[in-house]
Amino acid sequence: VILTVTPNAALDITYEVDELVAHQSHRVTAVRQRAGGKGLNVASVLTRMGHPVIATGLVGGAVGDEIRADLEARGVAARFVAGGGCSRRTVTVVSALHGDATIFNEPGPELTGPGWQSLVAGLDSLLGEATATVVVLSGSLPRGVPDDGYAELVALGHAHGARVVVDADGAALRGALTAGPDLVAPNRAELARATGTQDVAAGVAALRELGARDVLVSCGADGLVLMPEEGAGWHARLPVPLSGNPTGAGDALVAAVAAGLAGDSGWQRTVQDAVAWSAAAVLQPVAGEIDLDDVARLAPQVLVEAR
């Protein structure tokens, strides 16, 4: 089984309004809400693609109840840990007139030491029960958790014999590297933020200095570049990029990588799937969803080359 860990899960609320005007009162014409956070999207995509997966992470309070209920309704297996306070919400206001979004991100609970340790203990117990081959650590760390929080979880995964994938940004990504995660998957902007360089090869080298092993860099319309610790690199892309909703494309990519590692598919097949799943996610209106027919249609179109 694959485990995804979301330390800072959220309830993503979307409001539709006719037009957003600052300092006025708005009648919301439609409300949608959905469990969010990158690791939950990864688990959702893996579930849709038929891969055994359990989502874990810190979820609490009444907002946490809504997150649990949504995942249950969507058929995504979850075993969350409480102890981290009430989960955060995000509110995205979509204006019918302009079509674009105004976003409000709650800061989320500030974690104390015991809160974080309850997540560590919960993951430890889950790893003891389920034979997890791959653990995916995704998204931001809650406030109050040290930057090297993910390093502790990487080491825990390794202690249980699992391979560990980290999809994080900035200090949380850098902090994970000391424990040698098997694969990190920054996009180009995240790679630049973590290393201070815009150059992909130099950025990957910098991550490896810090402890990274295999590095997969997603480059949006240019597809992805995989730089394994050993052996040749790979570049994979669609001949013509798709337009659509980029939210969640990175999570679908990470889901494909986790599935590839879990199935020992080899890099060539894994990067092909990663591009196909990511592109199929772009065709969905919300993050965490994917259509198997889209994947089946797109996968043969992916151009894969060693580099």
Added chain:
Amino acid sequence: VILTVTPNAALDITYEVDELVAHQSHRVTAVRQRAGGKGLNVASVLTRMGHPVIATGLVGGAVGDEIRADLEARGVAARFVAGGGCSRRTVTVVSALHGDATIFNEPGPELTGPGWQSLVAGLDSLLGEATATVVVLSGSLPRGVPDDGYAELVALGHAHGARVVVDADGAALRGALTAGPDLVAPNRAELARATGTQDVAAGVAALRELGARDVLVSCGADGLVLMPEEGAGWHARLPVPLSGNPTGAGDALVAAVAAGLAGDSGWQRTVQDAVAWSAAAVLQPVAGEIDLDDVARLAPQVLVEAR
């Protein structure tokens, strides 16, 4: 005991941001949330002022759990009815730079017939158990409820021997009048919306044509005008109006009126209290709160005259 009925309760969420810019992403620096809806504010003020009160209404879903939890934490007795779907939220975004608020009001659940009937049955059972002398019906009706929804609740209160106060707007206010509520308490804008005239005397006459009995019109800084069905009218005001937070001032006024009716205080004392409680509420940062010292200080200052 006084019963307050809030058919369309809400969870009021306030976000602080540095500056609201449409079509951008915002880090929320502080989150506050509080049970809202006019009848809950009335119950909260009565509780603070030491009057026995029970809040009822339709509350449901995970948001409803947050409403219940907040009232419990504030010591406000409540006995809600489920069956109306998940309660609505309001989100108020306060910009530190401008100080003013941008508001998003969720539409709330659309009620079916059984949902409304569960509220009616719940109120009937509560009226049967508790010896309620006054019932207060406050705020908007949920979507899907006919405009005369409040008339059914007025008749139910009367059948149990209680006096019924209605604080509603527009069609919900007009729809309540056919059942002859003992007192309605529009502000000037609400009176104009319900009757089509800006003139207070003409507006009150129009309400009475529709079935109103005692009418109390709140006029903001000008205090209030009470036009009883029988006997002299009253005008009450502070010599110098207070500045502050007007949200919830009307609810404090209604709370004082309900307390006056419950205690048979007579009009002179009731309108004096109504102005004092309302002014004291203006000094509070949130609706539903009141300081007894403010009330004690303000009440002797109120100017009351027959008219």
